[in-house]
Amino acid sequence: xxxxxxxxxxxxxxxxxxxxxxxxxxxxxxxxxxxxxxxxxxxxxxxxxxxxxxxxxxxxxxxxxxxxxxxxxxxxxxxxxxxxxxxxxxxxxxxxxxxxxxxxxxxxxxxxxxxxxxxxxxxxxxxxxxxxxxxxxxxxxxxxxxxxxxxxxxxxxxxxxxxxxxxxxxxxxxxxxxxxxxxxxxxxxxxxxxxxxxxxxxxxxxxxxxxxxxxxxxxxxxxxxxxxxxxx
Amino acid sequence: xxxxxxxxxxxxxxxxxxxxxxxxxxxxxxxxxxxxxxxxxxxxxxxxxxxxxxxxxxxxxxxx
Numbered sequence: 001x002x003x004x005x006x007x008x009x010x011x012x013x014x015x016x017x018x019x020x021x022x023x024x025x026x027x028x029x030x031x032x033x034x035x036x037x038x039x040x041x042x043x044x045x046x047x048x049x050x051x052x053x054x055x056x057x058x059x060x061x062x063x064x065x066x067x068x069x070x071x072x073x074x075x076x077x078x079x080x081x082x083x084x085x086x087x088x089x090x091x092x093x094x095x096x097x098x099x100x101x102x103x104x105x106x107x108x109x110x111x112x113x114x115x116x117x118x119x120x121x122x123x124x125x126x127x128x129x130x131x132x133x134x135x136x137x138x139x140x141x142x143x144x145x146x147x148x149x150x151x152x153x154x155x156x157x158x159x160x161x162x163x164x165x166x167x168x169x170x171x172x173x174x175x176x177x178x179x180x181x182x183x184x185x186x187x188x189x190x191x192x193x194x195x196x197x198x199x200x201x202x203x204x205x206x207x208x209x210x211x212x213x214x215x216x217x218x219x220x221x222x223x224x225x226x227x228x229x230x231x232x
Numbered sequence: 233x234x235x236x237x238x239x240x241x242x243x244x245x246x247x248x249x250x251x252x253x254x255x256x257x258x259x260x261x262x263x264x265x266x267x268x269x270x271x272x273x274x275x276x277x278x279x280x281x282x283x284x285x286x287x288x289x290x291x292x293x294x295x296x
Contacts, residue, residue, distance in 0.1 A: 037251075038237075048240035051247050055254045098261045106250040113243050211258060215265050222269040229275055 010088075011224055014217035021214050028207040035200035050197070052110040058205035059102040060128070062212055066096035067131060067159075068166055070138070074159030077152065086152045087227070089159055090142055091219040095212050097135035104128055115179050123172035124180035127165060134162040148230075 036054035043050035070092055073085040107125070108118040119125065138158050145151035173182045193201070240247050 042241070047243060049243045049246060051240070052250045055250055059254070094261065094265075098257050102254050102257055105253050109246045109250045109253075113246055211262075215262055218262075218265045218269050222265070222272055225269075225272045229272065 010217065010220050014221045018214055018217055021210055021217075025207060025210040025214065028203055028210060032200055032203035032207050036204060039196075040200050041194070041196050046114055049110055049113050052106055053197075054200050054204045056103060056106040056110055057201060058208045059099045059106065061205060062208050063096050063100035063103055063131065063135075064166060064169060066092050066099065066212070067135070067162060070096065070159045071163035071166070074156040078156040078160065083152070086156060087220065087223050089155070091216055091223050093135060093138050093142070094219065095215050097132070097139055099208070099212070100128070100132045100135055104132055111179070117179075120179050122178040122180065123176035124169065124178050127169040127172050130165050131162075131169060134158065134165060138162070 032054070036051055040051060040054070042048055070089040073089040073092075076082055077085040077089070104125075107128070111120075112118050138155055141155050141158060142151055145154060172178060173180050238244050238248070
């Protein structure tokens with residue numbers, strides 16, 4: 001059932017594709033940054049601070065998406081005992097942690113000129129902070145517990161329990177009255193932002209996705225070699 | 233013109249700090265990941281050469 005996810009598939013992918021992914025990343029990042037910092041229009045309310053959106057929003061999306069993959073991988077690893085899924089999750093966790101930190105820090109830097117405060121314990125910000133803590137716990141447990149099987153089991157449980165927070169983050173702006181604005185882009189409705197802002201946002205998101213994939217392939221390769229070395 | 237661009241209608245500090253933090257975090261993550269991979273590759277090479285030595289020593293020993 002999970003034959004396509006065998007370790008060699010991604011290991012070979014890492015060997016062959018990183019160079020081309022780097023070229024795509026360089027091109028997308030240059031176009032994205034020029035559009036975001038130069039050509040994107042100024043918001044009539046937030047003025048130039050809206051440019052923070054082009055790093056804040058893609059980082060938030062990626063940190064949520066990565067935790068979703070970690071949760072699903074942890075579930076498959078724990079229930080079906082397919083070890084490679086915990087290796088996927090372990091390789092992805094530091095990437096998700098960094099993107100969640102970027103989301104929180106850039107959100108604070110955007111919040112001060114917009115709301116007048118760097119931080120407020122409202123629904124969205126608190127649930128996002130909880131995601132950062134979950135990521136830290138997940139990464140820390142892998143490095144703290146020396147017994148691989150035990151670390152695998154405990155981190156799988158953390159990954160599955162942490163999934164509860166994902167819908168809370170997503171719907172926090174609808175469930176509670178928060179400082180954070182509601183989502184402008186959803187999967188079910190047309191985006192409420194202008195195409196001149198949507199284009200750089202999506203290009204920056206694409207760039208961050210490619211960068212995440214490159215780093216994931218590097219870390220995955222590391223984990224597989226590390227596993228092989230420790231087995232010897 | 234460049235000063236206006238850097239100033240970003242008075243919000244330059246927040247905007248450039250956001251981009252700088254993002255760039256620094258992602259570059260550090262990439263650098264650490266590559267460094268880890270290179271170090272484990274070196275260890276694997278050491279293991280492989282050790283394995284070859286282990287095989288070759290008894291073979292040489294039999295000559296003497």
